[in-house]
Amino acid sequence: xxxxxxxxxxxxxxxxxALSDISFSVCxxxxxxxxxxxxxxxxxxxxxxxxxYRPERGSMRFAGEDLMLxxxxxxxxxGIRRTFQNxxxxxxxxxxxxxxLGLVYRHRANIVSEFFDLPSARMRRAQANCEAGEIIEACGxxxxxxxxxxxxxxxxxxxxxxxxxxxxxxxxxxxxxxSAGMNPEESRRVAQTIRRxxxxxxxxxxxxxHDMRVVMAVCDYVVVxxxxxxxxxxxxxxxxxxxxxxxxxxxxxxxxx
Numbered sequence: 001x002x003x004x005x006x007x008x009x010x011x012x013x014x015x016x017x018a019l020s021d022i023s024f025s026v027c028x029x030x031x032x033x034x035x036x037x038x039x040x041x042x043x044x045x046x047x048x049x050x051x052x053y054r055p056e057r058g059s060m061r062f063a064g065e066d067l068m069l070x071x072x073x074x075x076x077x078x079g080i081r082r083t084f085q086n087x088x089x090x091x092x093x094x095x096x097x098x099x100x101l102g103l104v105y106r107h108r109a110n111i112v113s114e115f116f117d118l119p120s121a122r123m124r125r126a127q128a129n130c131e132a133g134e135i136i137e138a139c140g141x142x143x144x145x146x147x148x149x150x151x152x153x154x155x156x157x158x159x160x161x162x163x164x165x166x167x168x169x170x171x172x173x174x175x176x177x178x179s180a181g182m183n184p185e186e187s188r189r190v191a192q193t194i195r196r197x198x199x200x201x202x203x204x205x206x207x208x209x210h211d212m213r214v215v216m217a218v219c220d221y222v223v224v225x226x227x228x229x230x231x232x233x234x235x236x237x238x239x240x241x242x243x244x245x246x247x248x249x250x251x252x253x254x255x256x257x
Contacts (some may be wrong), residue, residue: 002027003026003027004049004061004204006023006024006025008023008058009021009057010022010055010057011048017227017228019045026206028202031221032204032219033236034222035239036248039227040226043176046082049067049206062172079169079171080171081165081168082173085180087158089149094147095146096132096133098164099136101164103131103132135163135167138193139166140189141156141163144156153181158179158181159178159186159193162190162193166197170203172204174208176208177208187211191217198218220235221235224239224242226248232244
């Protein structure tokens, strides 16, 4: 059953077509790879799904509900979470504190309880701390839990952002280049984490990624964009052999070959 349905979505900026008639669906528990060269429209599509942008045409439905009628904060409340190309973390807070902040909306006590530090407020803080610890463990971040984000290399900061997105208990997770800035071993661990989180929690995932090793390792299905158009889709093994996909990545080198 499709959790997310995207039909004929189009978007342009100052006459430049960023997306043209894009259609595909994401099933429950499925990992979809969204790939293509720079400027293909991948991040624009994630921004449409999370309602940071409003498509000019087309429709988007999540769990049967019309996303076009929702604002960004309402989409998050429906169970859609995302990471960004540019990190959106509290750099002077520790890893653990960043994850706790992602849990505040679910474990927040009323203002009176917080002001007087009543038992109900202390209980909710304890619950948030406990859940943050579980997320950190699941993402393999236990050894850096008490380190400030600003002291971490970029690759580990990307892993922290992934962990914080999980704090919202999403049904659909939008990951925008989660392995960017990582060495091959870090990328391998991130790929394992993504697959493990899906298997353990049944989360559906749309993965925007340039590292084809990660795409091949974790994705069930792949959608390929180029210049805002969908040029191919299929399993990772099918897509990697298609001439149109090879040309989109390698350009004139294919013709020369």
